[in-house]
Amino acid sequence: xxxxxxxxxxxxxxxxxxxxxxxxxxxxxxxxxxxxxxxxxxxxxxxxxxxxxxxxxxxxxxxxxxxxxxxxxxxxxxxxxxxxxxxxxxxxxxxxxxxxxxxxxxxxxxxxxxxxxxxxxxxxxxxxxxxxxxxxxxxxxxxxxxxxxxxxxxxxxxxxxxxxxxxxxxxxxxxxxxxxxxxxxxxxxxxxxxxxxxxxxxxxxxxxxxxxxxxxxxxxxxxxxxxxxxxxxxxxxxxxxxxxxxxxxxxxxxxxxxxxxx
Amino acid sequence: xxxxxxxxxxxxxxxxxxxxxxxxxxxxxxxxxxxxxxxxxxxxxxxxxxxxxxxxxxxxxxxxxxxxxxxxxxxxxxxxxxxxxxxxxxxxxxxxxxxxxxxxxxxxxxxxxxxxxxxxxxxxxxxxxxxxxxxxxxxxxxxxxxxxxxxxxxxxxxxxxxxxxxxxxxxxxxxxxxxxxxxxxxxxxxxxxxxxxxxxxxxxxxxxxxxxxxxxxxxxxxxxxxxxxxxxxxxxxxxxxxxxxxxxxxxxxxxxxxxxxxxxxxxxxxxxxxxxxxxxxxxxxxxxxxxxxxxxxxxxxxxxxxxxxxxxxxxxxxxxxxxxxxxxxxxxxxxxxxxxxxxxxxxxxxxxxxxxxxxxxxxxxxxxxxxxxxxxxxxxxxxxxxxxxxxxxxxxxxxxxxxxxxxxxxxxxxxxxxxxxxxxxxxxxxxxxxxxxxxxxxxxxxxxxxxxxxxxxxxxxxxxxxxxxxxxxxxxxxxxxxxxxxxxxxxxxxxxxxxxxxxxxxxxxxxxxxxxxxxxxxxxxxxxxxxxxxxxxxxxxxxxxxxxxxxxxxx
Numbered sequence: 001x002x003x004x005x006x007x008x009x010x011x012x013x014x015x016x017x018x019x020x021x022x023x024x025x026x027x028x029x030x031x032x033x034x035x036x037x038x039x040x041x042x043x044x045x046x047x048x049x050x051x052x053x054x055x056x057x058x059x060x061x062x063x064x065x066x067x068x069x070x071x072x073x074x075x076x077x078x079x080x081x082x083x084x085x086x087x088x089x090x091x092x093x094x095x096x097x098x099x100x101x102x103x104x105x106x107x108x109x110x111x112x113x114x115x116x117x118x119x120x121x122x123x124x125x126x127x128x129x130x131x132x133x134x135x136x137x138x139x140x141x142x143x144x145x146x147x148x149x150x151x152x153x154x155x156x157x158x159x160x161x162x163x164x165x166x167x168x169x170x171x172x173x174x175x176x177x178x179x180x181x182x183x184x185x186x187x188x189x190x191x192x193x194x195x196x197x198x199x200x201x202x203x204x205x206x207x208x209x210x211x212x213x214x215x216x217x218x219x220x221x222x223x224x225x226x227x228x229x230x231x232x233x234x235x236x237x238x239x240x241x242x243x244x245x246x247x248x249x250x251x252x253x254x255x256x257x258x259x260x261x262x
Numbered sequence: 263x264x265x266x267x268x269x270x271x272x273x274x275x276x277x278x279x280x281x282x283x284x285x286x287x288x289x290x291x292x293x294x295x296x297x298x299x300x301x302x303x304x305x306x307x308x309x310x311x312x313x314x315x316x317x318x319x320x321x322x323x324x325x326x327x328x329x330x331x332x333x334x335x336x337x338x339x340x341x342x343x344x345x346x347x348x349x350x351x352x353x354x355x356x357x358x359x360x361x362x363x364x365x366x367x368x369x370x371x372x373x374x375x376x377x378x379x380x381x382x383x384x385x386x387x388x389x390x391x392x393x394x395x396x397x398x399x400x401x402x403x404x405x406x407x408x409x410x411x412x413x414x415x416x417x418x419x420x421x422x423x424x425x426x427x428x429x430x431x432x433x434x435x436x437x438x439x440x441x442x443x444x445x446x447x448x449x450x451x452x453x454x455x456x457x458x459x460x461x462x463x464x465x466x467x468x469x470x471x472x473x474x475x476x477x478x479x480x481x482x483x484x485x486x487x488x489x490x491x492x493x494x495x496x497x498x499x500x501x502x503x504x505x506x507x508x509x510x511x512x513x514x515x516x517x518x519x520x521x522x523x524x525x526x527x528x529x530x531x532x533x534x535x536x537x538x539x540x541x542x543x544x545x546x547x548x549x550x551x552x553x554x555x556x557x558x559x560x561x562x563x564x565x566x567x568x569x570x571x572x573x574x575x576x577x578x579x580x581x582x583x584x585x586x587x588x589x590x591x592x593x594x595x596x597x598x599x600x601x602x603x604x605x606x607x608x609x610x611x612x613x614x615x616x617x618x619x620x621x622x623x624x625x626x627x628x629x630x631x632x633x634x635x636x637x638x639x640x641x642x643x644x645x646x647x648x649x650x651x652x653x654x655x656x657x658x659x660x661x662x663x664x665x666x667x668x669x670x671x672x673x674x675x676x677x678x679x680x681x682x683x684x685x686x687x688x689x690x691x692x693x694x695x696x697x698x699x700x701x702x703x704x705x706x707x708x709x710x711x712x713x714x715x716x717x718x719x720x721x722x723x724x725x726x727x728x729x730x731x732x733x734x735x736x737x738x739x740x741x742x743x744x745x746x747x748x749x750x751x752x753x754x755x756x757x758x759x760x761x762x763x764x765x766x767x768x769x770x771x772x773x774x775x776x777x778x779x780x781x782x783x784x785x786x787x788x789x790x791x792x793x794x795x796x797x798x799x800x801x802x803x804x805x806x807x808x809x810x811x812x813x814x815x816x817x
Contacts, residue, residue: 056597065803067795067817069506069528072562073393076601077682078484079561081393101685103597115390122496125451157681177453182481182677185488204492207485208451215453216460221407224441228413233438236414240421241430252422253298258410258472259289260611 040106057084057099057110070114077101080186083156086110096154096188116187118198123205130213132171139202142168144195151189151199157182161189161199168202173214176206263687264594264696271647274619275657275694282621283665286611295624301631308634308641310554310587310699317583322779323573324717330582333551337566338573339780340789343510343813344524344533346770351513354522354537354768358384358502359760360753361522361538363509363568366394367483367742368544368725370490371749372756377500379757384536385494385501386525388508388563388794392491395546395561395726396745399483400678401606402475403746404739405440407462411472413437420740423469423628424705424733427581431712432731436740439747444476447746452489453478455675465609467738468589469628475739480604480678482742507534508567510792511773512541512575512721515766520575520720522768528794528816537768539760540720542752543568544745547704547726550796553585556701557600567792568727572708574776577716580729581706586736589632590614591700593655595686600700603658603679605629605738607695610675611666613659614697616645622656630735633699640698647696655698660690703741705732714752720763722756724748790814 038053042060051060058072073081082099089107099112121138128134135142142165151161160179167175180203189199227233240248264272285292296304306312317329320338330338360376362369365387373383385391406416416437421428444462448454455463455477464473478485494501509523513535522538545568549560558564573579590603608614608625614632616622616639623635636656640646646654660679664671672680672691683690707729714722725745732740780787790813797815804810810817 054595054597059597062798063800065799065807067799068562069795070389073389074395074398074561076398076559076598078398078481078678079393081390101598101682120492120495122498124496125493181453181479181485184484204488207453208489208492211448211451211453211489215448216456217448218407218444218454218456218461219459220409220461221441221444223409224407224413225445228438228441233413236412237417237434237438240414240417241434245426248418248421248426249298252418252426255415255418255422255471257291257295258466260286260466 040104042104043109045111046109051104053104055104057097057102057104058082060104061099061112071099071112075100078184080184083113083116083186083188084110085113096156096192098156098184098186102156113187113191116191118187118190118201120201125208125212128209130173130209134205134209135168135171135202138205139198141195142197142202145169145197146195148194150192150194151197154188154192156186156188157184159183164203165197165199168206173206173210176203177210180206264693265650268647271617271619272693274617275615275659278615278619279659279662282613282615282659283662286613286662286666291624292613293621293624296627296631304634304638305630308637309630310556311583311585313554316554321783321785323776324576324578325582328582331553331585333553334548334566334569334582336789337551337570337791337793339785340570340787340791341780342574342773342777343526343790343792344773346773349524349533349535349770351535351768351770353535355534356384356536358382358536358538359540360756361386361509361536361541362544363523363542364394364544364546364727365391365503365505366544366546366725367396367487367490367745368749368752369542370487370494371746372542372544372724372753373494373501374490375750375753376757377497379754381757381760383501384538385503386507386509386523386536387503387505388528388567390505391494391503392487393561393563394487395549395564396742397483397487398559398561398602399742400480400602400604401467401609402465402477402482402739403742404467404470404474404737405444405476405743406437406472406474407441407444408464408472408474411474413440415472416440416474419469419471420737421733423737424735427733429730432710435712435751436731436743436747439750440743443743443746443750446750447486447489450489450493452486455479465606466626467605467609468626468632469737470626475606475609477606479674480606480676486742508792508794509571511770512571513537513768513770514575514718514772515768517766518718519763519765520718521765523571537765539763539765540722540756542714542722542724542756543572543708543727544723544725544749544752545727549701552796553701556587557591558701559588559591559600559602560701562796565793565796566704567794568723569708570791572716572721572723575718575721575772577718577721578709579706580709581734582729584705584734585701586629586703586705587633587699588702589629589636589699590658590697592695593653593698594649594696596649596651597686598682599653601682602700602702603695603697607658607660607663607676607679610663612663615657615659617647618645628735628737636699649696653698655696657694658697659694661692661694664691703736705734705736710748712751713755714748715755720759722752724752
């Protein structure tokens, strides 16, 4: 029914599947007439809708008429708010992706996950040690990992999720940090895990432990902090803050620029 | 994959690359930086803020009579979501020391510091904790740490980039606190990119005279934001997080001091009264207003809510005539139109070039100048490349980066960017990206001093919602620094204030008065604000929603 109703293409939609608003700058350039769009059928939570073939899942959901409250965030693949599961026709597999960066396919059957139930133990980073004991204390369930690799397959960032859980089991903080660096905390790994591990929180813990305890410290930073605390820049600040616009301008345009080279 | 018709232009970019590589390697500017006069001219002629219809006078409120970006003036001249007479303010649903509005970088930093000063907070956030532009910054954070740099030099760069309109005491706070913030974040567990000697790896950004951009690959914001969020969540006894619960009005007491807010549960549609001794607005910016129809790099929730509620309560705004367009938003493929392509790409040696493969601007001008130069190249000089959907852009030559720093550099340092494009069959280590300016940042905001105080006692503002730090143009890497510096300051000063204040009778009289003012000025409008979410429901759907009740853009 809804499929039939929505067959007609929606035109002049200011927020097409890609939310491209009409652009004044573009209008002034005389845009060539829009190319007619190819449409595909997607099943949003089981209901069929016709949407432009080049849509992202998020664009398709909005094109269909939903107003997203849960399930949209940065819309650029950084925040992990739009975890989505889907199946494709003639294929038994469950696929996972971010709605904001995954394109629709004809016959796609999809649902967004409004939130991921996951535990986050409370801890004091000053009281943890950057080794295996931190994981033993806070995430003992990681030792139940059966190395099935489902988490890795579920990751929309293509991270080696299982590998970093295995690294955590060995207490290799640096490896966990490195492999989980680009994690968006969308939670798709955790939702698929038969061992009920909350991978992304394990990764986050490892990253904080690495930054806090294992990353080499900057000598330059310590020196600069001492200088600031000793009031070294007070006089120059006072001078600059009193300067007229013209004086500042002169100084600004005369300043030298550090070369690019190391 | 780029369409066939773009091939000849791509070929030209390839042909000119070796020469541009030599130029880049020399370490000298690859194109002459503009003089003051040249900057002024290109801005006047091509920056969207300077279009004759870009601004209009705001007719009511604390800034009455001032010229503002049209869409902002519209937003301010709108009705409240609530009827103030329906609230019993003598029986608040929540009481706390500090109400923090917004759960992004500034809000979380404020909560962490406020807690250390011995007070309790509620974070009211419209979406999830950390759903904010803070999460999305890629390139880095400025802080003057290297021996050849200094905080005062950072000061000069920032104030020059802002066209000398920045408030001096705010720029001092920003630049002087910078190194401390680098350390604070590292102590919390942020992983800065390092040189082998342990010192931080730093790059140039637009308008910097020293390399001072600290980064976490190109997930800088994501790493910092998730660290701050995690720390907030480690203190549930002191910091209560209310998600999907935006604050839609401020509450004052009978002496005009800020005393909390009205919160709205987006899901159950209930309203709640929160009484707080101090309030911090950390709601971020307004990219989702799609000013002048531009695409935006911004988060779904960036609808300028804090401006609206502060203005209604009598807070003064600053520089609301100025909008930042990021020079390099994606224009192809269509699905990622408007997406941010970090300035760090140019910091690492990526060059903007036109359809002929020619350089036309110094790649590291301040953002407004760089943007205006790109618009000029496309619109006046017709040297842009058109996309199949009718957009236009210039190339951002990323393969140069691999030539300069060696193979694998992009995979290591720009994993997010690489992912963004390879999905569509574009390998940015081999082919350039097509870019055009995209709506990026609210330069102005609610006026604050170096303690984050506003003209309303008890109301503090931090981050993008505030005005004055960046003058009329923010430099790259100063917003990540801004939300940390001023988030921390807001937390500290609001906590000190909250310990001493004795609130009087609570009131929403200012909302009623604002409504009267609207009427008196003869403003007839259906607009309701804060709008909370942008409206992306297609027109044809809305026509069929015969029983839907829209409250502004929210149904």
